[in-house]
Amino acid sequence: MASTLINVVRDGGTRSCGFEGPDFMSSIEIVDKENRTKTFPLGFKIAPDTLLPIRTETPSQTPEKEPRALASGYGIFTRDLDQRSKPRQPSDEYLRIMRRHFVGLILNALDQVEPHCGSTSAALYINQVLNGTKEMENKSPDDPFLRILYAFFDALAFKDRWIDFTADQYNVARRILSHYSEQIHLRTGDIAKAIIKLEEAGFDTIPFELDEPEEAYREDG
Amino acid sequence: MNQKRLTGKMDKDNKLKPFLDTSVARPVLVGTSLYRQHLKDCFGDSSLYVSPFIQMEFTRGFICHLLDFYFLLDIPTIETIGDAFTLWSDRFSSRELKSVLQMISQLIDARGLSFSDPKDKEKGLKAVSQIVERLVIKWNNTFKLVGQNSTRCQRALLSLKIGKVLSNRENFRDFLTTFNDLKSCSKQCKAYQFLFADNAQNVKALVKHASTFSNRTSAENSGFIRIAKKLERILQKGQDISCKECGSLGDAIIALDGPPGMRLEHTDYSFDHLCNLIGYPHQRHPSQMAFLPNTAKM
Numbered sequence: 001m002a003s004t005l006i007n008v009v010r011d012g013g014t015r016s017c018g019f020e021g022p023d024f025m026s027s028i029e030i031v032d033k034e035n036r037t038k039t040f041p042l043g044f045k046i047a048p049d050t051l052l053p054i055r056t057e058t059p060s061q062t063p064e065k066e067p068r069a070l071a072s073g074y075g076i077f078t079r080d081l082d083q084r085s086k087p088r089q090p091s092d093e094y095l096r097i098m099r100r101h102f103v104g105l106i107l108n109a110l111d112q113v114e115p116h117c118g119s120t121s122a123a124l125y126i127n128q129v130l131n132g133t134k135e136m137e138n139k140s141p142d143d144p145f146l147r148i149l150y151a152f153f154d155a156l157a158f159k160d161r162w163i164d165f166t167a168d169q170y171n172v173a174r175r176i177l178s179h180y181s182e183q184i185h186l187r188t189g190d191i192a193k194a195i196i197k198l199e200e201a202g203f204d205t206i207p208f209e210l211d212e213p214e215e216a217y218r219e220d221g
Numbered sequence: 222m223n224q225k226r227l228t229g230k231m232d233k234d235n236k237l238k239p240f241l242d243t244s245v246a247r248p249v250l251v252g253t254s255l256y257r258q259h260l261k262d263c264f265g266d267s268s269l270y271v272s273p274f275i276q277m278e279f280t281r282g283f284i285c286h287l288l289d290f291y292f293l294l295d296i297p298t299i300e301t302i303g304d305a306f307t308l309w310s311d312r313f314s315s316r317e318l319k320s321v322l323q324m325i326s327q328l329i330d331a332r333g334l335s336f337s338d339p340k341d342k343e344k345g346l347k348a349v350s351q352i353v354e355r356l357v358i359k360w361n362n363t364f365k366l367v368g369q370n371s372t373r374c375q376r377a378l379l380s381l382k383i384g385k386v387l388s389n390r391e392n393f394r395d396f397l398t399t400f401n402d403l404k405s406c407s408k409q410c411k412a413y414q415f416l417f418a419d420n421a422q423n424v425k426a427l428v429k430h431a432s433t434f435s436n437r438t439s440a441e442n443s444g445f446i447r448i449a450k451k452l453e454r455i456l457q458k459g460q461d462i463s464c465k466e467c468g469s470l471g472d473a474i475i476a477l478d479g480p481p482g483m484r485l486e487h488t489d490y491s492f493d494h495l496c497n498l499i500g501y502p503h504q505r506h507p508s509q510m511a512f513l514p515n516t517a518k519m
Contacts, residue, residue, distance in 0.1 A: 134333070137344065150332075150351050157331040192358045199362070205355050208327040209253045210320050211513055 090142055092184050098140035103181040106132040106149070110174040114167040126162045129153075144186040148194045152177065155203035165202065172201040237502050240270045240483035241364065242475055242492065243278040248509055250359055251283075251324070255512045263486075263506070269363060270483060273370040273377035278471055279360065281376070284353060285400060286321045288393050291349045294342065295390070302329060302345040303336035328352055350389045367480045371419070372412040376400055376464070403464040412462040412474065416452065420477050423499050427473065428453045430498055444491035448473050476501055 106129050113125035133153045137146055152173060156162040180186065180194045195205055241249070248256050249269065294305040306326075310318055328348050334341040370377055379400055399405075416424055431449030434442050451469055455462060462470070476495040479485055484502040485492060488509070496503035 137347075141343070141347070146347075147351055147354065150348070151355060154328070154331055157333075158327065188354075191354075192362075195355060195358050196362050199359065206251060206352065206359055208251060208324050208331075208352075210248075210251045210323050211253050211509060 090140065095140060095143050095184055098136065099143055099145055099181055099184070102132050102136035102139070103145070103149075103177065107174055107178055107181075110170050110177070114170055117165065117167045117170065118163065120163075122163065126156060130157060144191065145181055147191050148177065148180055148186075148198075151195045151198055151205035152203060155198065155205050155207060158207040161204075161207060169202050173198060173203060176201070237484035238270055238482060239264055239267055239486050240272070240367070240479060241275065242485060242487035242489065243275050243282070243471075244488040245486045245506060246271050246275060246364060247279055247283065249363060250356065252509055253512060256509045259512060260506070268365050270367050270480070271364040272367050272475070272478065272480070274372065274374055274471070274474060274478065276360070276364075276366065277374055277377035277379075280379070280400065281468070283320060284356060285397065287324065287349060287353050287356075288397055290321050290325060291346060291353070291393060292397075294346055294349065299342070300339045301337050301342055302334060305345075306336065324352065325349065350393070353393070354389070367483075369478055369480050371415045371478045372467070372474055373409050374412070374467075375406040375409045406464055407461065410461065410464075410467075412467055412470070413455070413460075416462075416470070416473070416477070417456055423477060424452055424456070424473075426498055427495065428456075430494065441490045441493070444472070444489060445494040448491060448495075476503075 109125040109128035109132065113122050113129075116122040116125065130153060133146070133149045136143065136149065140146075156165075176194055176197045180190060183190060198205055245260065246269070249260055252260070290305065290309060293299065293309060294302065299305050299308065302325075306322065309322065313321075329336065329345060332344070332348055334344055334348070379396070427445075428449050431446045434446060436442060437446050448470060451466065452473065455466065467474070472489060472491045472495060476485065476492060476499060479496075479501045484504055485496060486504050486506065488506050490505070492503055493505055495501075
């Protein structure tokens with residue numbers, strides 16, 4: 001497990017910690033000077049006499065680090081200041097499990113929609129595709145595969161265009177999604193290739209329509 | 222609709238490759254479905270060409286506005302997508318507002334996101350970033366870039382680099398900072414030399430031609446006259462051209478910098494005058510407005 005060591009420097013008074021964990025992390029452990037562990041929910045308040053340091057893993061796995069003092073104020077530091085603003089990434093294992101679950105549902109729905117293409121009964125399976133994508137975004141919002149899934153989503157959802165696509169097209173889409181879902185670390189080039197393949201299969205991934213006058217891109221000068 | 226006339230003209234010049242002005246390139250990607258179909262019928266399977274300058278116009282007039290909206294929505298005090306819409310409507314002129322609001326509202330609607338739920342703000346941000354990413358991917362995949370960039374426009378040479386997962390925000394910010402660095406662009410700019418040295422005869426002919434119009438306010442003439450006036454003013458001033466001024470000279474630069482063996486595809490009346498005067502092959506398509514239902518034109 002990756003460790004994040006946070007040193008909290010007190011200057012009196014009670015302040016909120018400001019530490020934000022990923023969605024699936026519900027609490028944080030604080031180890032005080034006597035090596036006693038206390039568990040707090042995220043968003044807790046720290047009294048100045050509690051602390052230090054704070055870890056997201058057991059104390060034996062991370063070496064002790066002296067808190068850094070601030071000239072003034074109440075500071076919260078991570079080991080690497082540059083990483084402070086970066087959101088924490090979910091583990092590969094988490095991405096893999098979530099993706100396997102939701103993409104499995106979506107691919108299964110695409111399998112089943114093929115005999116129903118062009119009829120209203122296809123709506124049942126398309127609904128599973130659309131809802132599966134949204135559910136996946138709720139549970140695993142940082143998965144890069146969503147960039148491909150949402151390209152497909154937009155092509156289907158805009159003006160209910162899902163009803164116009166044929167069984168062959170859904171079959172191609174299924175193969176594209178299946179292929180790229182196997183790569184956990186999708187690079188931008190992979191995502192671009194997947195989107196272009198969807199386009200070539202007839203799925204307009206930017207189906208939105210602008211009817212503004214053509215002068216809109218000129219400047220007045 | 223002048224479909225017959227158009228087709229006839231296309232057949233006559235069918236050896237020329239289609240070189241798309243922004244007024245045609247943009248609707249190829251995001252026009253109404255009827256208009257896209259019209260353009261598809263016109264071009265068939267031909268490769269479509271654009272210049273770096275046209276790519277710059279598309280970026281400046283559309284991608285940058287979408288990114289501006291992205292960063293507006295990203296402001297912590299903007300709690301919902303609806304808040305960003307309201308502020309955008311209050312702050313920006315109608316043409317900037319219209320294209321962005323049209324695109325984003327259709328996107329938000331298709332995704333089933335709420336305009337008033339703060340929980341959907343983050344999803345809205347991701348949706349906008351995905352659309353920007355896809356626009357860049359689709360632009361690069363749809364058009365072939367001709368190398369010609371006689372004005373040495375640095376903004377035209379920029380390509381939007383879409384980074385790794387979760388790094389879009391930083392990449393977007395870097396891109397906008399570089400794109401909006403007009404001082405650096407002006408330092409490299411050769412627009413003045415291109416217009417008033419390399420194409421001095423053509424520019425003088427354009428200015429002279431504009432002075433002969435009796436009807437100066439008609440839709441057919443006004444755009445060309447505005448460009449000619451601008452050229453005359455800059456020539457008298459004798460100073461380098463700023464990016465802002467260049468923005469209103471776009472048609473002249475595109476026409477004068479047209480690659481050989483191609484035909485300019487456009488919807489602007491100003492190109493009729495510009496291209497005819499300099500002898501560059503061109504084709505004016507009906508405006509997208511002509512393809513809208515009557516109620517939408519009101």
